[in-house]
Amino acid sequence: MNGSWIQSRADEARLALMLLTRLPMGRLDPAPTLSAAAWAYPLAGAVVGAIAGLVYLLAQGLGLQPLPAVVLAVAAGVVATGGMHEDGLADLADGFGGGGDRARKLEIMRDSRVGSYGVIALCLALLLRVVLLAEVLPGHAPLFFLLGLGALSRAPLPVLMRLLPAARPDGLGRSASLQIGAGQAGAAVLVGLVLALLFLPGFFCPVFAAAAATALTGLLARRQIGGFTGDVLGAAQIAAELAALLALAAA
Template sequence: MTGGSPWSRRRWAELRLALALLTRLPVGRLDPAPPLSAAAWAYPLAGVAVGAIVGLVFWIAQALGLAPLVAAILAVAAGVLATGAMHEDGLADLADGFGGGADPARKLEIMRDSRLGSYGAIALGLALLLRVALLSEVLPGAHPVALAAGVAALSRAPLPVIMRVMPSARNVGLGRSAADRIGAGQVWACVALALAIAVVTLPFVIAPVLAAALGAALIALIARRQIAGFTGDVLGAAQVTAELCIWLALSAA
């Protein structure tokens, strides 16, 4: 965006940065790039992009006559590709660290290890299986693009909240960099945007919102107890857990 006001150009750059941080979608070169914390408000919009891809793949698969379970597998795979599996990687690392470390320092060390352990493999496998099962149940007969976009947007709203209210467990890292100087206004803007998207895209709102908040809060509380703060892996695990909780709420409706 070369035209427009300085305000609109800044927001456009922040949106592109959010997409670069949370997805693998091409956004072009950001020069100069805004501070990482400035992109927090746009996390739900990055979720919309990912969720729309998930819903579109499901819709196309169903239009081709594929069974809902097969369509759900393809849709989940598309979502994982769109994000580079960064949230799932966070969940797996968190499970390995919290399950295998004897103290906070050791837990953080394990979480930095790129190798996948037993706890991580089990957590990742169960999360993917549950997501496939829920999508195959909820999306048929719905508007899959809108519904998946709304779920993905809402599941990313807790991330700036966690970064605002919890200390960083490390002095370095992407999570710490993104949390630096994150303001209350950015957090409220993120939450308000996610709620607005949810109102438009989801058949009902209260239960999914509560489910997302409870799922993310559970991961945050466990992380505070285990490592006294958050990391990028904690944020990834919180997003996956929040998303699964939203799909569960929609399935139970």
């Protein structure tokens, strides 16, 4: 393992953070390809989870109860990502709920305005995330729990990009999906599974639930619009996270 190999993987991890977060990562010159960074999506999720966990610990240190501490932690995670996954969920709900045919659904999803379906989906998802975290987080190490959850919920995204066609002939999803190989998708899954095994209780229940939720999101997207977009990936991340939390809460 030479220095250039390590530098290449570090650059890919930085690019994944640039794509999935709003954290300052400096400049990459030359930059890796978008597809090369796909394996590091779980690492970007782990960083977001760690930020949320640190905020939770800080809130607890200030004497806050679990519920307000969870609200602050969730808010920190949303700020760290720029709300990109939440935006994807809202756009997907608006498109799938309000569009008549495939073209209309894609047109609605591209519209920056949020409709009633999007608002409802977003509110329910945030409420469910807060309630479930307030239930399952006490009793666990919050920093490591949220780190593992962030990694697990992003690990299946390159698999969707590998297995599904891009729904649009243009855009970021199309250019990235054309080059994502089985090795990159498999490496993302492996990284996510390792971090989930290390930091999440139960392992099999949250992993199975996250995989099932991602698969259902992908099947729905294939039926509704013929493939994936960035919005579909954002919605899939939230679906995987909520499904994992539901499995942990029910265990």
